[in-house]
Amino acid sequence: MKWAFVGASNIASEWMIGAVRALGDEVVAVVSGSAERAQAFASQHRIRHALTDIRALAGLGLDAVYVSCTNDQHEAAVLQAAAMGCHVLCEKPLALDLAAARRMVDACAAAGVVMGTNHHLRHNSAHRQMRGVLRQQGLGRLVAARISHSVFLRAQLQGWRIDRPQAGGGVVLDIAVHNADSLAFLLGEYPVEVMAMTQASGMGQGVEDNAMSLWQFASGLCAFTHQGFNTPHASNRLEILGDRASLEARGVLNQAPGGELVWRRSDGDLSLRLDHDNLYLRGLREMHQAIAGQPHDMATGEAGLKSLAVALAVLESARTGRRVAVDYA
Structure with missing residues (x-):
């Protein structure tokens, strides 16, 4: 092409x-x-x-x-x-x-x-492995999810992201959308309500650079997400918690492949092997599949719209101090 x-x-x-x-x-x-x-x-x-x-x-x-x-x-x-x-x-x-x-x-x-x-994170090996375990009901009844996705935004990427709200700057529009897509890919659903608080901790000028939020899903599951730009020594983590087991992925919310994934069960912890495929290359392969009319795991335009809806609800909740229903219309 x-x-x-x-x-x-x-x-x-x-x-x-x-x-x-x-x-x-x-x-x-x-x-x-x-x-x-x-x-x-x-x-x-x-x-x-x-x-x-x-x-x-x-x-x-x-x-x-x-x-x-x-x-x-x-x-x-x-x-x-x-x-x-x-x-x-x-x-x-x-x-x-x-x-x-x-x-x-x-x-x-x-x-x-x-x-x-271009929601690349769903193409990380950990996400695909986790979804496989969840489809096998390997955690029992799902109870909660936790995402710690706070980074230090390197200087060459700062620019408009930290000081131009009119261009779509701020950590929520930049990272919360990824978290929404990751959970949708794993769980097969998007949240129905959110609550959030944001702050400008020193990097953001006129936009938020740190955000904490709680998401309620129709299935009953609750998720906690942390999005940040100004945490140079933070590690990222994605966890899905069930009543019989849990999945914990570390270092898998990056642009580069890698990280580790542990399936914690009553009979002991099992480390799941991850491949190191380029996330963006895999995403393009999925797009080729979609263009050919074949089954695919590409994040569609509709998926992008829904992840945006979640981020906008997070911003609205932080602004109003209220619980906000996510509007996907």
């Missing part, structure tokens, strides 16, 4: 270029609001076309567009890609509000193209 990248981003440079090429696909163009940045990106990665206007992509014979510009620009890019008849892989969060996300999903459906959300 022939791809265009809209957004000369760090994730595009560090992960997506290599993943696309590893599949035998080609990146033929990059679009950035800065001509200098577009040209530098194209030169670094040997891309033929460096553009500043997404409309200039028409006529390049594209099959797909990867969108990784700032969150406030996602909608325009996705709508243009759909209008060109291109499949779309969009970074999360899809947009800043549900109405925009719905327009994006609907535009792709109307154009007959596949839309994916």
Whole structure:
């Protein structure tokens, strides 16, 4: 497939270029609001076309567009890609509000193209192993889930994420969406209500850089999630707790593969072997499956909309100090 990248981003440079090429696909163009940045990106990665206007992509014979510009620009890019008849892989969060996300999903459906959300964490080996155990009812009745997903946002990734709320900055839109998708992938459901508190602990300027939240699911399960930007010595962890056993995954909420997974049972702890497949490459393989009409585990556009709905409810709860029902409309 022939791809265009809209957004000369760090994730595009560090992960997506290599993943696309590893599949035998080609990146033929990059679009950035800065001509200098577009040209530098194209030169670094040997891309033929460096553009500043997404409309200039028409006529390049594209099959797909990867969108990784700032969150406030996602909608325009996705709508243009759909209008060109291109499949779309969009970074999360899809947009800043549900109405925009719905327009994006609907535009792709109307154009007959596949839309994916780049929720890479579901492609970690630990997530796949955990889902297998859960499908076998290996924990008994599920009681609770805990996610500690607090990091230190390195300097080159800070920028708009820590000081531009109008661009979709803040830790909730950046990380809570991942946590929502991870739990949906594992549990097969999204929360119905949330409660949350946020803070600006020193990194965020006008946006939150730390958030704690409780999520209630229709099944009765409760989940605790911690999202943070300003914790340089924190480790990440994902746990699913049942009445007969539990699963504990450590170091699995990263861009790189790895980590460890333990199945804790009454007859002893069992360490489950994890592969080290590239998460983004696996995600692209799943997208190829979706395009071919085959079974897949890609996070769809609809999945991206639902994870955004959870994050928006978290922000609303923190703002109002109230329990908030998640609106997936």
